[in-house]
Amino acid sequence: MSALITVEELRALGERPVLIDVTWNLAGPPGKEAYDAGHIPGAYFVDLDTELAGPPGPGRHPLPAATTVTAALRRAGVGPSTPVVVYDAANSMAAARAWWIFRYFGVRDVRVLDGGLAAWQAAGGEVTTEVPAAGNGSFIATAGHIPMLDADGAAEVAAAGVLLDARAPERFAGEVEPMDPVAGHIPRAVNAPTTANVDETGHFLLPDELRERFEKLGVDGSTQVGVYCGSGVTAAHEALALEITGISSAVYIGSWSEWITDPSRPIAIGR
Incomplete structure (x- = not known):
């Protein structure tokens, strides 16, 4: 089953999955x-900063507690086998973080609405300001259902496999750093801005196009692949793009904002 679902596929489902904005x-x-201003009817809101991440330190968006994820999904009415569809405004950057977090904590069936709310509205879908009543789900989040990297693991992948840096080229090069106190990248990482994985409407490129892109970056399915970004949000988007091509990857969830908290870790500059 694809990690993505189109608006047409969502509408065609006999029983709509739980929708999470x-x-x-x-x-x-x-x-x-934005959610309060208009969302897909029946969708529940989950906050990325407080429910898909723990309090900052180390790293700006560390893993949330399993109890936090449990509460968020139960509020949306999710049970052990409930299908879930997540979406955001358009480009799936935030939705991909939810996709990754939910999979990591054991949601078996979670997909991303390709193109997000913008695609829904472009196809004539209605939006509402009505907030659905809190659900009574029974899901219990448990950690570790998909691979995750720590700092040492990221360094090992960079040395022996392919470690993709999902940030913009100028941040990778250390030319600018708007978010973190230290600029640069993990040595031997390969820059792969995740913004290039979607088109101007926020839809993901076709699998063959993504596969060709990643092959040019050294990702051919023969070696371990890791991904990171600034704080573990857009890294999940890169992981989703890889998943679309059939390539599994491990996310360094702490990413650059955690890497730089240890002054003994090396830093590279330049493209």
Whole structure:
């Protein structure tokens, strides 16, 4: 089953899955404001900063506690076998974080709505400001259902496999750093800006196009692949793009914002 679902496929389902809106903007305003202004009917809001991440330190978006994920999914009415579809405004950057977190904590059937709310509206889908009543789900989150990297693991993948850095080229090169106090990248990492995985409408490129892109970066399915970014959000988007091509990867969830908290870890500059 694909990690993505189209608007047409979602509409064709006989029984609609639980819909979760994770609209989020790194620079603000808060995603809840956008959700309140209009969302897909029946969708529940889950906050990326407080429910898909733990309190900052080390790293800006560390793993949330299993109890936090349990509470969020139960509020949305999710049980052990409930299918879930997550979406955001358009490009799936935040939705991919939810996709990854939910899989890591044991959700068996979770997909991302390709193109997000923008695609839904472009296809004539209605939006509402009505908030659904809290559900009474029975899901219990448990950690470790998919691979995850720590700092040492990321360094090992960079040395023996392919470690993709999902940030913009200028951040990778250390030319600018708007979010973290130290600029640069993990030595031997390969820059693969995840913004290039989607088109101008926020839809993911076709699998063959993504496969060709990753092959040019050294990802051919023959070696371990890891991904990281600034704080573990867009890294999940890169992992989702890889999943679409059939390639599994491990996310360094602490990412650059955690890497730099240990001054003994090496830093590379340049492209």
